[in-house]
Amino acid sequence: MDKDQARGKETEGMSEWKQRPPYRIHESNDNFDARYEASCHCGKVKYQLSREEPLDSKLCHCTTCQTQHAAPFQWAAIFHKEDISFTNGHHDLEWYDPTDKSIEHKLPCKVRCSFCHSPIMDEGRNMILLFPSLVHFKNDQDKANFKPRCHMFYGQRVMDIPDGLPKWSGLNNESDLIEDSPPELVKQTERKREEERAKRFEKGENK
Numbered sequence: 001m002d003k004d005q006a007r008g009k010e011t012e013g014m015s016e017w018k019q020r021p022p023y024r025i026h027e028s029n030d031n032f033d034a035r036y037e038a039s040c041h042c043g044k045v046k047y048q049l050s051r052e053e054p055l056d057s058k059l060c061h062c063t064t065c066q067t068q069h070a071a072p073f074q075w076a077a078i079f080h081k082e083d084i085s086f087t088n089g090h091h092d093l094e095w096y097d098p099t100d101k102s103i104e105h106k107l108p109c110k111v112r113c114s115f116c117h118s119p120i121m122d123e124g125r126n127m128i129l130l131f132p133s134l135v136h137f138k139n140d141q142d143k144a145n146f147k148p149r150c151h152m153f154y155g156q157r158v159m160d161i162p163d164g165l166p167k168w169s170g171l172n173n174e175s176d177l178i179e180d181s182p183p184e185l186v187k188q189t190e191r192k193r194e195e196e197r198a199k200r201f202e203k204g205e206n207k
């Protein structure tokens with residue numbers, strides 16, 4: 001893909017990426033149920049989410065997130081690519097691949113507003129990692145749906161967060177647990193959480 005195409009300035013036809021999730025525009029007759037609204041800092045990029053609860057929500061302490069977000073850690077929520085619908089500015093995005101430091105659109109990549117440069121999401125091959133800080137939560141329950149469920153890359157942290165959540169030294173479920181995450185407690189917590197999630201799923205509340 002050439003640079004202009006990657007930047008959405010192609011001269012011939014629609015870029016392929018514009019027609020696929022997460023960038024495909026949802027029409028009003030799409031049955032897209034907008035439960036959340038979100039926007040970047042300048043407001044040029046706006047999107048809606050249809051899923052009530054993210055597939056996962058976590059705090060990442062890796063040094064790439066620290067640098068990319070200029071923050072001690074990053075808060076990310078995982079969604080399917082079909083769960084998002086951009087309503088504004090989604091063709092004015094910029095991409096960055098931290099692996100080879102290129103700005104082409106290839107997966108996985110980091111996505112920002114091309115005007116105010118707010119991080120919008122990490123686009124993976126199958127999923128997207130959104131940043132809930134951009135979502136306009138209307139009440140405490142909305143916010144609770146996005147509550148972080150674990151810390152990852154806690155081994156690279158710049159500060160301790162004694163909140164009782166599971167803390168993984170690297171990727172969650174694939175690395176060692178650290179300090180205030182006794183494995184038995186984490187197992188109990190995870191089991192209880194999954195039971196509750198399964199119950200809500202049965203009741204059809206976990207869409």
Ligand SMILES: [Zn+2]
Nearest residue numbers: 040042113116
């Ligand atoms: Zn912006």
Ligand SMILES: [Zn+2]
Nearest residue numbers: 060061062065
């Ligand atoms: Zn990270």
